[in-house]
Amino acid sequence: MTNQEILDHIRTKFADQILEFDEPYGMLTIIINSDALLPVVEFIKTDELLQCNFMTDLCGMHHPDQQGRELGMVYMFHGMRKNIRIRIKCFMPIGDPHIDSITSLFKAANWMERETFDFYGIKFKGHPDLRRILNMDDMDYHPMLKQYKLEDGTRTDKDDRFFGRDGHDGVEFDQRYIK
Amino acid sequence: MSIDSIDIDTLEGEFSTLNLGPTHPATHGIFQNILTMNGERIYNSEQTVGYIHRAFEKIAEHRPFNQITPLTDRLNYCSSPINNLGWHMTVEKLIGCTVPKRVDYMRVIIMELARIADHLVCNTVIAVDTGALTGFTYMFQEREKIYELYEEVCGARLTTNIGRIGGFERDFSLAFHQKLKKFLAEFPKKFQEFCDLTERNRVFMDRVINACPFDAERSLNYGFTGPNLRAAGVDYDVRVMNPYSSYQDFDFIIPVGISGDTYDRYMVRQQEIWESVKIINQAYNNLPEGNYHADVPDFYLPPKDDVYNNMEALIYHFKIVMGEMDVPVGEVYHSVEGGNGELGYYLVSDGGRKPFRLHFRRPCFIYYQAYPEMIKGCLLSDAVVTLSSLNVIAGELDA
Numbered sequence: 233m234t235n236q237e238i239l240d241h242i243r244t245k246f247a248d249q250i251l252e253f254d255e256p257y258g259m260l261t262i263i264i265n266s267d268a269l270l271p272v273v274e275f276i277k278t279d280e281l282l283q284c285n286f287m288t289d290l291c292g293m294h295h296p297d298q299q300g301r302e303l304g305m306v307y308m309f310h311g312m313r314k315n316i317r318i319r320i321k322c323f324m325p326i327g328d329p330h331i332d333s334i335t336s337l338f339k340a341a342n343w344m345e346r347e348t349f350d351f352y353g354i355k356f357k358g359h360p361d362l363r364r365i366l367n368m369d370d371m372d373y374h375p376m377l378k379q380y381k382l383e384d385g386t387r388t389d390k391d392d393r394f395f396g397r398d399g400h401d402g403v404e405f406d407q408r409y410i411k
Numbered sequence: 412m413s414i415d416s417i418d419i420d421t422l423e424g425e426f427s428t429l430n431l432g433p434t435h436p437a438t439h440g441i442f443q444n445i446l447t448m449n450g451e452r453i454y455n456s457e458q459t460v461g462y463i464h465r466a467f468e469k470i471a472e473h474r475p476f477n478q479i480t481p482l483t484d485r486l487n488y489c490s491s492p493i494n495n496l497g498w499h500m501t502v503e504k505l506i507g508c509t510v511p512k513r514v515d516y517m518r519v520i521i522m523e524l525a526r527i528a529d530h531l532v533c534n535t536v537i538a539v540d541t542g543a544l545t546g547f548t549y550m551f552q553e554r555e556k557i558y559e560l561y562e563e564v565c566g567a568r569l570t571t572n573i574g575r576i577g578g579f580e581r582d583f584s585l586a587f588h589q590k591l592k593k594f595l596a597e598f599p600k601k602f603q604e605f606c607d608l609t610e611r612n613r614v615f616m617d618r619v620i621n622a623c624p625f626d627a628e629r630s631l632n633y634g635f636t637g638p639n640l641r642a643a644g645v646d647y648d649v650r651v652m653n654p655y656s657s658y659q660d661f662d663f664i665i666p667v668g669i670s671g672d673t674y675d676r677y678m679v680r681q682q683e684i685w686e687s688v689k690i691i692n693q694a695y696n697n698l699p700e701g702n703y704h705a706d707v708p709d710f711y712l713p714p715k716d717d718v719y720n721n722m723e724a725l726i727y728h729f730k731i732v733m734g735e736m737d738v739p740v741g742e743v744y745h746s747v748e749g750g751n752g753e754l755g756y757y758l759v760s761d762g763g764r765k766p767f768r769l770h771f772r773r774p775c776f777i778y779y780q781a782y783p784e785m786i787k788g789c790l791l792s793d794a795v796v797t798l799s800s801l802n803v804i805a806g807e808l809d810a
Contacts, residue, residue: 257505288755308744308755315653342780344777366810
């Protein structure tokens with residue numbers, strides 16, 4: 233199946249939910265409404281033609297410049313029978329970082345969603361055990377958000393410059409996103 | 412002994428809590444398994460991970476591309492070259508660079524050597540857990556020879572930082588050719604001894620056959636890849652499904668198991684070692700003539716002589732070291748067949764000197780979460796060999 237055929241096939245059912253689509257480096261990428269995530273994923277998993285029964289990866293993203301859709305989720309699915317790869321993206325405002333959990337469809341999502349919550353503070357509705365996983369439990373911020381510096385993001389007495397951690401444009405980069 | 416035959420909720424009696432391990436060289440304080448047990452039977456277990464979390468994804472957002480290679484070393488440190496070369500291939504895909512055929516074949520040789528080293532560690536440790544220390548010490552001599560081969564290519568052994576974006580820093584040396592020929596001639600005989608020691612050994616088989624089987628459906632649902640998925644009977648191999656680095660040129664088979672128990676996981680890795688030897692022989696005997704790197708002056712450091720004597724080379728050298736090269740905007744996912752499964756790199760570039768976002772798909776992190784379900788209802792001794800047969804590498808688990 234070509235990417236166009238896959239896209240048309242998903243469109244027959246979710247025409248209104250697909251906001252944008254693209255094909256960077258050959259992988260079909262569709263941006264959907266975050267409310268429609270669960271039905272879309274269930275469709276591509278169970279559909280006879282696609283059979284994307286394997287979730288390759290999921291991860292979070294932070295785009296501080298995109299007003300109203302700062303936080304993003306990226307999912308990658310794989311239909312091994314026909315070697316179909318689909319990337320699904322959703323965006324949400326940083327003030328309301330909620331999205332449905334897909335643990336009911338893929339158990340592999342459990343720890344990966346915990347990791348995303350740990351890094352970006354995205355809250356997954358319906359996740360059985362949403363706790364931090366890699367960072368310590370009493371950490372009070374989500375370190376992968378762009379406003380936090382590399383070295384100990386909440387301290388003000390330290391600066392990445394002192395450790396040679398950042399090149400010349402790094403300082404500027406950090407200041408751009410500090411609230 | 413199988414999970415299905417026990418109804419856990421009907422178990423009666425007192426439960427005890429046990430901190431499992433250290434059983435594996437990697438379990439010394441790096442991850443924790445708290446088991447709730449009834450006698451020898453595991454009733455429940457809870458995993459804590461993250462003790463060596465080093466925030467690689469955050470660090471990567473502050474580094475030029477060539478400085479990210481050393482971070483990938485420290486993911487699955489039993490097969491660092493696969494991680495390094497996978498990362499180089501990801502960047503090459505982003506910048507649209509095609510490498511000469513010779514580089515592909517050189518990479519295949521290095522990656523298959525790394526796969527042998529990775530699987531040797533895993534399989535010999537399973538044997539250690541069943542009481543056979545001999546195989547471990549003997550096979551580590553062979554692993555040492557593989558490390559010497561890395562040393563001839565890049566100068567390092569464990570955290571190799573092997574290769575460059577666009578190829579290799581130098582061609583295979585004369586010593587590498589000699590050592591590789593010697594290794595290819597001697598390794599099969601030595602490895603056969605290890606196979607004879609374990610594969611049909613009644614004591615070993617009794618310990619590992621039917622130890623925590625995991626069927627294909629559950630394995631897929633839990634995101635298993637690599638030998639652990641193939642042990643359950645699914646013949647998914649990135650090298651075959653989405654060939655990279657000219658893997659389509661080589662003739663090899665994908666070994667699969669049936670029930671996904673510890674013996675299957677063990678045997679799949681054993682067979683993969685033989686297949687890797689086959690691939691290395693094919694690649695080495697057909698090593699094409701040509702250059703050992705692609706023509707990408709923006710990313711590939713010029714020879715030192717030119718840097719001193721040639722202004723253009725000096726400019727490129729400066730730009731690469733300072734991370735000033737132009738990078739296209741885009742997002743790319745590239746995956747390679749690592750020692751433990753599909754090792755993926757999701758790279759988002761906004762055209763700056765550093766990645767906007769880099770996510771590693773770490774196979775260990777994804778499949779280790781199935782461990783509680785795998786060992787539920789099993790015996791303690793099964794849990795120990797199962798942990799080894801999953802080949803959980805803490806560096807990859809915690810990133």
